[in-house]
Amino acid sequence: MPPPSASRKFMYPEQSVPYTVYAKREHPDDIFAKLDKPNELKLEERPTFLKVGALETVKGSAYMEYGKTKVMASIEPPRELGKQTKKIGTLGIVTCTLKYAPFAVKDPACIPRKETSMALALKKALEPVICRHEFPYFQLEIKVIILDDDGCALSTAINCCGAALVDAGIATYDLITASTVCKYKNVEFINPSAVIEQLVSTISESGDDDEEHGIVVTASLAAVDQITECFQKGYLKPETLKELTEHTLAINERILDTVRFVLYNKVKQQLRKDKDGAEMSDTINAVTDLGIEE
Amino acid sequence: MEIESNTETSGNSENGEILCLPGQRICLSEETTVTGQGTYERGGYIYATLAGTVQVKEKDKCKYIEVKCAGSQTIVPVAGDVITARVLQVNQRFAKCSIICIGDHILERTYRGIVRKEDVRATEKDRVEMYKSFRPGDVILARVLPQTELSCYQLSTAENELGVVVATSSESGPNGPPMVPVGWTEMQCPNTLAKEPRKVAKIVAESSLKTEQVLQ
Numbered sequence: 001m002p003p004p005s006a007s008r009k010f011m012y013p014e015q016s017v018p019y020t021v022y023a024k025r026e027h028p029d030d031i032f033a034k035l036d037k038p039n040e041l042k043l044e045e046r047p048t049f050l051k052v053g054a055l056e057t058v059k060g061s062a063y064m065e066y067g068k069t070k071v072m073a074s075i076e077p078p079r080e081l082g083k084q085t086k087k088i089g090t091l092g093i094v095t096c097t098l099k100y101a102p103f104a105v106k107d108p109a110c111i112p113r114k115e116t117s118m119a120l121a122l123k124k125a126l127e128p129v130i131c132r133h134e135f136p137y138f139q140l141e142i143k144v145i146i147l148d149d150d151g152c153a154l155s156t157a158i159n160c161c162g163a164a165l166v167d168a169g170i171a172t173y174d175l176i177t178a179s180t181v182c183k184y185k186n187v188e189f190i191n192p193s194a195v196i197e198q199l200v201s202t203i204s205e206s207g208d209d210d211e212e213h214g215i216v217v218t219a220s221l222a223a224v225d226q227i228t229e230c231f232q233k234g235y236l237k238p239e240t241l242k243e244l245t246e247h248t249l250a251i252n253e254r255i256l257d258t259v260r261f262v263l264y265n266k267v268k269q270q271l272r273k274d275k276d277g278a279e280m281s282d283t284i285n286a287v288t289d290l291g292i293e294e
Numbered sequence: 295m296e297i298e299s300n301t302e303t304s305g306n307s308e309n310g311e312i313l314c315l316p317g318q319r320i321c322l323s324e325e326t327t328v329t330g331q332g333t334y335e336r337g338g339y340i341y342a343t344l345a346g347t348v349q350v351k352e353k354d355k356c357k358y359i360e361v362k363c364a365g366s367q368t369i370v371p372v373a374g375d376v377i378t379a380r381v382l383q384v385n386q387r388f389a390k391c392s393i394i395c396i397g398d399h400i401l402e403r404t405y406r407g408i409v410r411k412e413d414v415r416a417t418e419k420d421r422v423e424m425y426k427s428f429r430p431g432d433v434i435l436a437r438v439l440p441q442t443e444l445s446c447y448q449l450s451t452a453e454n455e456l457g458v459v460v461a462t463s464s465e466s467g468p469n470g471p472p473m474v475p476v477g478w479t480e481m482q483c484p485n486t487l488a489k490e491p492r493k494v495a496k497i498v499a500e501s502s503l504k505t506e507q508v509l510q
Contacts, residue, residue, distance in 0.1 A: 060368075076403075077401070077402035077403040078368065078370055078403070079403065080405055080445070081445070131334070134369075134370070137441070166315070166316060166344075167365075168368050169363045169365055169366055169367035169368045170368045171343035171344055172316040172317070172343060173316065173341070173343060174341075175316055175317050222317070223317035223318065223319065224317060224336065224341075260315060263345055264313060266345070266364070267313050267315075267345050267347075267364040268313070270364035271311070271347065271364060274364075
């Protein structure tokens with residue numbers, strides 16, 4: 001459960017059930033047959049929208065749309081650790097809270113399970129990138145809400161948090177980007193949609209053990225050439241895993257361009273604002289000086 | 295020393311200022327370069343940790359590479375910082391305060407701090423009386439001491455420039471006019487002319503405070 005302050009920040013009805021829950025379930029193979037499979041492998045990102053400083057009320061925030069997946073991340077100013085906390089160390093503690101909006105996924109029953117596992121993966125991905133020695137004895141709280149999930153929710157959340165951290169003015173070693181790739185029935189899907197992700201996670205019941213199926217999320221730091229988190233689910237051979245990871249890294253590189261562009265624009269905008277503010281105060285000072293002389 | 299600026303990617307210089315993002319390589323790390331705020335050194339290079347502008351300051355034949363954050367940076371008090379705090383509670387041994395500013399940076403969230411009786415002033419430490427030094431509601435300048443206790447910042451006002459800056463007299467209440475210092479240990483209310491004891495700070499320019507640092 002998130003702290004009470006989190007539920008106050010993101011208000012939505014807790015009790016709501018989408019109509020699709022009552023619809024008849026199709027067989028996984030039928031769904032797969034209907035999917036349009038990619039003809040050729042294109043290592044590209046989805047159409048992306050990223051806005052930093054989307055929320056006014058928090059220190060740092062970012063809103064990201066990755067295709068139809070929509071994620072909002074917010075960062076709270078560092079909080080002092082309570083007296084009871086026994087973890088004494090010189091590194092700050094990072095806590096991640098991830099919440100799904102009830103309307104984000106078709107099956108609300110899986111939300112709590114997804115929330116905990118994704119929050120853990122998110123924390124693991126973000127911890128190495130934050131300069132934690134700058135916040136000794138402090139707790140940094142990162143909150144994410146997934147407004148719409150059409151696959152790649154974890155990687156989008158990582159991308160969004162990376163941008164929000166920079167917006168909050170928190171020292172980070174690098175920019176972090178992440179992407180998702182999955183394999184199902186020998187077809188590789190780049191940036192899988194929610195339908196494919198669902199298929200991949202349900203296949204284990206069919207009993208076909210030899211078939212490779214799985215999902216790989218990789219978060220990487222480009223400048224220092226590090227992988228902060230490699231999240232893998234399903235059954236994959238080592239060679240396939242290597243190949244898929246390389247593909248995610250290639251997509252990460254492309255997402256990084258978008259993130260860089262957005263952040264540079266933000267810095268430029270801020271500098272312009274600062275300059276205008278400085279000019280304004282200069283004028284005010286000049287006017288008041290004149291007034292004193294008179 | 296040459297500062298790398300890959301202008302072709304996004305034209306990252308504006309009005310002669312070099313912009314940078316976290317993880318961007320700024321320059322080679324040499325004997326004469328010092329990694330300042332917002333940078334770190336790795337593998338012989340200096341990298342940025344903040345998004346902002348690169349600034350190079352020369353001092354004592356060394357080049358201090360710093361990154362000035364665009365917008366407000368998230369910082370926490372560290373030992374040696376001069377902070378502004380509001381006194382919440384005073385008892386015979388210490389005064390509880392909440393830290394509201396570090397230097398000229400206003401904090402989003404206040405942090406707890408205490409001034410112990412022995413850290414109020416530098417001389418005659420044994421004759422300090424807490425009630426004659428601070429009152430609840432006073433705004434004080436203090437320096438952060440090296441942290442020994444986990445839950446709380448220890449503060450010191452044992453310098454001429456540190457102590458009570460803004461205070462109102464107990465008669466006119468919290469909305470009264472700020473008192474005027476009339477000595478090292480006294481402040482006077484401009485309305486009632488009543489004098490009250492305080493550990494008064496001598497207000498000086500910020501630059502003269504920054505140079506001295508607490509030895510850790």
